Amino acid sequence: MRKCCSTTIFLSIIFVLVSALIFGLLESARTAGVRFYLQTAADSSIDSLFSEYHRDVWEDYRLILLECRKEQKAVKSLEAYLKTYVENSGIYRLKEPSVNISDIQYITDNGGKWFENEVLDYMKYNLIDFEHTPETTQQLAKDIEEAGTMKEITTAYGEHSKEAAGLEKSLSKISSNFNTQKELYNQALEDIKNKNRAGFEDKVVRIKAEIGKLDNLLSDYQRKADKLSENLSETEAKYSEKWESLSENNKELLSGNISSYRTYTDNDGVRRMEILNKVDAAKENTRYIDCTDDILSRIEDREDEEDYDEDEADELWDELKSQWETFNIPVIESRHGIADEKKEELIENAGKKFGGEILELVIPPDRTLSHTSIDTIAFPSKTSVSERLGENTGLIDAVIMDEYAVRFFTDFTDKSEKEVQYELEYIIAGLDNDTSNLRSVLLKILAIREGLNYIHIVTDKNKMDQVNTLANIISGVFGVPALSVLISCLIIGVWALAESIIDIRALLAGKKVPIYKTASDWKLSLDSLLASGGSGGSSEPPLLKKPEKGEEAEDESDGKGIDYEAYLRLMLLVEDGVVQDYRMMDMIQHNIGYKKKDFLMNKMIYGMNISVQCTSERAFCRFGLVRDELASMESSYKLGVNTLKVY
Incomplete structure (x- = not known):
């Protein structure tokens, strides 16, 4: 138990x-x-x-x-x-x-990285036609950036070409003054031979008047010479870093022409010494001219005497002649001046015309500009920008982001009826009104086209032959050698600018323009460029005139190349990606805000823990x-x- x-x-x-x-x-x-x-x-x-x-x-x-x-x-x-x-x-x-x-x-948050992730997640389900490989896209972006840099550099030096032309004109005025004195001197000599006292006295007064003008003429010349040298030094310092960023090929294209500017100013230093000496010599002549006053007084007294003795009078006239011949009118021996100032002025006038308000030059006559102002005070780009952590956006992702922007945001050619019509232009420029954004973008495209057109001209033998021929005509066969190069640079710059205006006009009309032009793509002849520098009106070449409203525009493109939207893609590609991300969010907030007034992008959640x-x-x-x-x-x-x- x-x-x-x-x-x-x-x-x-x-x-x-x-x-x-x-x-x-x-x-x-x-x-x-x-x-x-x-x-x-x-x-x-x-x-x-x-x-x-x-x-x-x-x-x-x-x-x-x-x-x-x-x-x-x-x-x-x-x-x-x-x-x-x-x-x-x-x-x-x-x-x-x-x-x-x-x-x-x-x-x-995160510098717009989450926004990019959202966009890229959606875009991976969309067909995207990549026209270029990553390598060619990168090279294209570099070419676009270099084109803008070259435009800046060539425009700056083009202004120095105008300064050099003004300097030569100042020298021509001094030379013209000497020539006038010489002509009056010879006329006075004839008056002595003809015993024309009143005529001689008139020539003396006029010669003294010409000598009196020399101080102002010399001062104007020295001021322009000093200003040119000073401005040239500033340009060399300002663009030294950008110059180094250019490819070796583009440096080679520009270096020869740019070095001529310094050669010109250095040589002008020697010429200035001659001018100073010649002006001093001309002013010294006043002393010799004054010595004729006593002889003229004696001649006048002799003529007033009742017992006028012709032999004694002849002796006085001979003495006057001897005195008159003791001095010489100086002549500028150095090469100077512009042989054809009219053609040079036509080039400058054309540059002023095409360098005017771009919107007035390129907007199609049947389009009305949007003047919408944008209140940016609450935009993410103003209130919510943060530092991005991690790696930057890769090239392919950047291209996809640009594709998204082009697909979902409007530009000038879309003829949108939204309040903000130029959304892509805002994403690129970031200004607070449509007109300013469009102007800013067009100026950026102009810089790209101008740089690329400049490269085309300097690499096209036929065009450079035309440029050099015209430059030689303007500067003169026996003119200052470096001046001809400077005038060539001015012509190339104005020609590239005018062709670029035509390009942008075509883009805004919905046509295409090649990135890299060939001779067959070029629209504006050098003769037409010169004609455009005239007074305009009916004589203006048809290619340069904007068609009237309701009038059919000339075909400024043969369909080759890329359109306005594609140029915006290129600009987006070279702009700061983070800035673009926030500006895209600006436009999303602005547009959704019409449906929901208190909508804010910085209150939209991407992720939560x-x-x-x-x-x-x-x-x-x-x-x-x-x-x-x-x-x-x-x-x-x-x-x-x-x-x-x-x-």
């Missing part, structure tokens, strides 16, 4: 211990299940919250974003979604749920059979999970 009891007790103890182990294992498994259940609940809740994405943003711009003005509102929504899981937790016995947003990323905490009651450690054995385990405990969600 005793043995049977001991066996029963032993088995009972074993049963209790085994039960405690089993229930402990069950509780452990339930706890793991609770965590998994809670993780599922958290994931489902945040998925439910993110399903409330902004429908207008998706419909208009294919971006999936959650609008959240207050984080507490998002917390309450998450708790509401979580409540269903808690109430139906069954054996998991969840209660007292709480949600905390540990991290939230708005679409404007939340932590969820709950209390769970234990289920398998509360049975009386094992309560004492599992007494160390509390009846309930807290547990938490984290979950991250991004669009």
